[in-house]
Amino acid sequence: MARKDPRDVRRVTNIGAGPIGGGWSAHFLARGYDVVTYLHDAAEEGPLRQLVETAWVSLEALGLAEGASLENLHCTTDLAAACADADFVQESVPENLALKQALYEMLGELVPAEVVIASSTSGLSMTNIQARCSTPERTVVAHPFNPPYLLPLVEMIGGERTAPETVAWAADFYRLVGKAPLVMERELPGFIATRLQEALWREALHMVANGEATVEQIDLAVATGPGPRWAVMGPCMAFHVASGEGGMAHNLDHFGPALKLPWTRLEAPELTPELRQRMVDGCAREAAGRDFAVLAEARDRALASVLRAVQESRAEND
Amino acid sequence: MARKDPRDVRRVTNIGAGPIGGGWSAHFLARGYDVVTYLHDAAEEGPLRQLVETAWVSLEALGLAEGASLENLHCTTDLAAACADADFVQESVPENLALKQALYEMLGELVPAEVVIASSTSGLSMTNIQARCSTPERTVVAHPFNPPYLLPLVEMIGGERTAPETVAWAADFYRLVGKAPLVMERELPGFIATRLQEALWREALHMVANGEATVEQIDLAVATGPGPRWAVMGPCMAFHVASGEGGMAHNLDHFGPALKLPWTRLEAPELTPELRQRMVDGCAREAAGRDFAVLAEARDRALASVLRAVQESRAEND
Numbered sequence: 001m002a003r004k005d006p007r008d009v010r011r012v013t014n015i016g017a018g019p020i021g022g023g024w025s026a027h028f029l030a031r032g033y034d035v036v037t038y039l040h041d042a043a044e045e046g047p048l049r050q051l052v053e054t055a056w057v058s059l060e061a062l063g064l065a066e067g068a069s070l071e072n073l074h075c076t077t078d079l080a081a082a083c084a085d086a087d088f089v090q091e092s093v094p095e096n097l098a099l100k101q102a103l104y105e106m107l108g109e110l111v112p113a114e115v116v117i118a119s120s121t122s123g124l125s126m127t128n129i130q131a132r133c134s135t136p137e138r139t140v141v142a143h144p145f146n147p148p149y150l151l152p153l154v155e156m157i158g159g160e161r162t163a164p165e166t167v168a169w170a171a172d173f174y175r176l177v178g179k180a181p182l183v184m185e186r187e188l189p190g191f192i193a194t195r196l197q198e199a200l201w202r203e204a205l206h207m208v209a210n211g212e213a214t215v216e217q218i219d220l221a222v223a224t225g226p227g228p229r230w231a232v233m234g235p236c237m238a239f240h241v242a243s244g245e246g247g248m249a250h251n252l253d254h255f256g257p258a259l260k261l262p263w264t265r266l267e268a269p270e271l272t273p274e275l276r277q278r279m280v281d282g283c284a285r286e287a288a289g290r291d292f293a294v295l296a297e298a299r300d301r302a303l304a305s306v307l308r309a310v311q312e313s314r315a316e317n318d
Numbered sequence: 319m320a321r322k323d324p325r326d327v328r329r330v331t332n333i334g335a336g337p338i339g340g341g342w343s344a345h346f347l348a349r350g351y352d353v354v355t356y357l358h359d360a361a362e363e364g365p366l367r368q369l370v371e372t373a374w375v376s377l378e379a380l381g382l383a384e385g386a387s388l389e390n391l392h393c394t395t396d397l398a399a400a401c402a403d404a405d406f407v408q409e410s411v412p413e414n415l416a417l418k419q420a421l422y423e424m425l426g427e428l429v430p431a432e433v434v435i436a437s438s439t440s441g442l443s444m445t446n447i448q449a450r451c452s453t454p455e456r457t458v459v460a461h462p463f464n465p466p467y468l469l470p471l472v473e474m475i476g477g478e479r480t481a482p483e484t485v486a487w488a489a490d491f492y493r494l495v496g497k498a499p500l501v502m503e504r505e506l507p508g509f510i511a512t513r514l515q516e517a518l519w520r521e522a523l524h525m526v527a528n529g530e531a532t533v534e535q536i537d538l539a540v541a542t543g544p545g546p547r548w549a550v551m552g553p554c555m556a557f558h559v560a561s562g563e564g565g566m567a568h569n570l571d572h573f574g575p576a577l578k579l580p581w582t583r584l585e586a587p588e589l590t591p592e593l594r595q596r597m598v599d600g601c602a603r604e605a606a607g608r609d610f611a612v613l614a615e616a617r618d619r620a621l622a623s624v625l626r627a628v629q630e631s632r633a634e635n636d
Binding site (some may be wrong): 180205224 | 377583
């Protein structure tokens with residue numbers, strides 16, 4: 001059977017009702033879909049509906065799709081029923097490989113063969129998850145950031161037996177529902193965003209363990225320093241724009257020696273001419289011809305809006 | 319002579335007219351101060367005024383203080399004249415210890431003895447910078463994040479010969495001018511925010527060097543994933559709130575084993591009972607009695623505002 005066009009998806013099945021599965025349920029409801037959420041236990045329905053209602057406040061503020069309604073949420077503890085009419089399946093069960101393998105073995109039979117099954121796993125590889133699935137070609141990793149109903153990132157990668165068109169279809173679908181799919185070229189422990197986040201997190205844990213900084217100091221440092229900048233642009237472009245006319249090339253030439261300093265416990269790679277060139281070329285592609293003045297103005301405008309948004313929310317919450 | 323009350327400061331002297339010194343000039347102008355900026359070379363005046371005018375657009379959007387005007391910016395290449403009537407000095411010359419030591423030897427004589435001199439240094443220690451200064455007790459590190467006219471963070475630490483009341487006075491002054499001073503307990507290479515940022519940055523460089531991710535993927539991952547969350551709250555509270563009712567304790571108990579996984583090249587410290595307790599206690603202090611539901615709602619509201627701010631700025635820039 002041919003796969004539906006992503007625009008023709010009507011019914012999304014979520015498997016799992018924790019913070020991630022529940023968060024996805026809220027997201028798809030807000031985008032106007034019929035949502036079926038499979039519960040491992042009927043007792044999960046109350047907390048799930050609570051989570052979705054809490055999320056709804058922000059989702060309404062951001063703007064709901066036409067036809068979006070909390071009434072389109074259907075819960076069931078019958079896995080076969082949850083899967084029978086799905087146009088798309090998002091799986092968010094606990095991070096346990098044996099559990100996921102057993103589940104994908106069942107999903108392989110229960111979910112119509114042309115329907116894509118995406119896993120929210122944050123650390124397992126699809127090659128392993130799909131090992132016992134009879135229809136692995138339509139399975140793919142699609143890892144969101146918490147809360148999935150607000151943060152746009154979805155990191156995507158197939159397993160060894162995933163068909164490339166599955167990844168492409170799912171990326172199109174996520175884009176259509178307002179997400180930012182990041183399609184990786186290879187399976188990598190922690191994917192990309194978690195690796196970056198984890199490096200910062202482990203340095204933070206070291207600092208607290210050694211009495212170099214408190215929890216409060218770490219949170220203040222990030223939220224009033226690099227944090228707002230990273231909401232506006234990633235770390236590479238942030239340094240590119242902070243370095244004036246010279247951009248990333250100037251940054252690396254000027255701060256290259258600082259890569260040897262004990263500014264974190266993580267040792268830097270050798271700044272080879274190849275690495276320097278990749279960084280410079282990548283920033284040039286992102287800048288797409290915009291010069292320093294244009295980029296700095298755009299950054300400032302976005303940053304001022306972000307800082308005002310945070311301030312106003314804080315005032316509201318107090 | 320007694321030190322002025324921070325509220326009675328009228329004239330701020332900036333030494334250095336690069337992105338940081340110029341950024342500070344813009345910030346103090348926007349807060350209504352008379353600003354004298356010392357230029358190493360008269361030719362720096364044009365670029366400095368350009369930088370300040372660009373910054374002014376965002377500063378106006380955020381709201382200027384009463385009396386704030388670009389006409390209050392005075393430039394000079396005469397260091398003695400720049401220092402004579404200063405109520406506060408912000409030093410932002412290049413990161414070269416010999417240069418700073420020679421400068422602080424001069425400033426020790428030129429700046430009235432009761433006036434605080436703060437260094438924007440991002441990596442040098444005040445103990446070293448103040449080595450040849452005859453009045454080291456009024457010198458302190460005050461490291462901003464770029465752009466200094468928008469990002470609130472100022473990391474502060476005295477040198478061995480800095481008087482504690484100097485640090486306290488400067489922290490009060492920065493708070494008064496809308497900054498978020500972070501007073502450190504000890505001199506630490508890279509201070510706090512740069513250490514955290516540098517860990518993420520070095521992991522990013524490793525990934526690009528090894529062909530695991532492109533510059534564009536890294537920027538997309540941060541700006542659509544952890545970035546917006548870090549604009550709203552630091553990494554500790556972000557995990558505390560993401561972990562539901564169980565908070566940081568649940569996070570560490572649940573993800574503790576993941577600290578051993580190769581999710582970044584930085585090895586984590588041992589998760590000892592003491593470290594676990596410090597993390598849990600720190601988050602409890604920050605939560606200040608607010609439970610999960612309240613914190614999650616506040617986070618969502620702030621996050622939705624931040625995401626909308628970024629989206630709207632992007633639309634304007636396109």
